[in-house]
Amino acid sequence: MSNAKQSSGPPAIVGIVVGAALMFGGFWFSKNVKLEFIKTLEAQGIPLDPGKTISIIGVLLILFPVIKFFFIAPLAEAIQNRTTELERTFGEAENLRAEMTQMKQDYERRLVQTEADAREQIQSQIKEAQSLRQQMMAEASAKAEELKASAAREIETQKQQAIAELRHHVVELALQATEKLVEANVDDERNRKLVADFLETVEAPR
Amino acid sequence: MGDWITQSSQLIASVEEPHGADSHGGDHGDGHAWVSWEGLLVYVAIVVGTLFVLMAQAKKGLNNRFFTNKLTQLFEQVYLFIENMCVGTIGAHGRRYVPMIMTMWMLVFSGNLLALFFPTSPTADLSFNLGLALVSVAYVQYEGIRANGLFGHLGHFAGPKLGGFLALLISPIIFVIEVVSELMKNVSLSLRLFGNIDGGHRAAEAMNTLGAGIYVPFGAFLLPIKLLTVVVQAMIFCLLTAVYLSLVTHHDDDHGHGHEAEAGHAEVAPAH
Structure with a gap:
């Protein structure tokens, strides 16, 4: 033209x-x-x-x-x-179209990369959480075991203490019973019966 | 202004005047009137004036974006049509001839179109058409000389290069034939256009005479075919000019091929 x-x-x-x-x-x-x-x-x-x-x-x-x-x-x-x-x-x-296509490709590539990073990060966090959970569970378990052992020791102590106290009471009671027997001055048959009844009352809770 | 219109009307009316001793305008014996020098001047002025008014209006719509002016769009289509014709016929270098051929197309088309509304028109005048043809053929020769040099262009007339005795015997004969052929292009271009446009008028006049008794203008029924002639003749004139330009500006060694194409057009042309 x-x-x-x-x-x-x-x-x-x-x-x-x-x-x-x-x-x-x-x-x-x-x-x-x-x-x-x-x-x-x-x-x-x-x-x-x-x-x-x-x-x-x-x-x-x-x-x-x-x-x-x-x-x-x-x-x-x-x-x-x-x-x-x-x-x-x-x-x-x-040119704009080519630029847009390039940008779209970059964006898609970055999106894929971001998704991969996010996935990796999530996996890493999950693993860390699992590890932490196991560690906490182990710690809790150890603590529970320790508490359990402490409780068992306490129970044993209390038990021994209770048994000792019980023995002490039994002795006291036996002495009281004996004292009553002596004070009552009853016959041998009756003494025996009294002792037997007493012992039954003492042993009954066992 | 009124005087000018009156004078113009008289000049146009001179087409109906009898053939005077000092004027070439008038009746040439068969009842058909033809235009005088002054009458032709008025018709050419109408054509050129209308063209300039339209072009001035179209020029207002020119811009580097989309042409919204309908007239500009119309001229753009004409330009593209002519450009396609030039490039298709002449080749890529045909674009340089677009202004000349487009001007020619606009003149011939407007002249032909005028023939639909007036008793005669510039293109219904053989002298006008001969002027157009002479300019067209002279331009073709000028471009031929510009493209090939004077001797190269004249050598083109001598046909294919022959050796020895044949060159002396046949080449001069071909040269003469080609020169006559070039001269006949003027006759061919002008007579074809004159015959079609003037023939349209004569046919319409004859048919109107036929229906004069019953007041039916039978000639009006020829309007569609005259409209077709208007378009086709303008296109043929320009297409042939483009073909002639193509023949003289192609730098191929196959002279015979070009002449075959020319002969082909010469065969087709009389059909229009």
């Missing part, structure tokens, strides 16, 4: 000057020159006026450069500019 602006003929001013000369020359020719063969052509039904032809050649020589510079060159330039603008816009759009 840009070629349309290139000069493909002689200088425009030459064409315009020659054209103007031919226009007037044609008029003069048409009015003053009568050619014999033209009359013959007219007689045969072919209406030819060389004067008009010369004038028209002059008009065309003027019109071609004038129309070209008045309208066709600006039109061609506008079309060319628009085409360039469109190509530039399409180029920009294509």
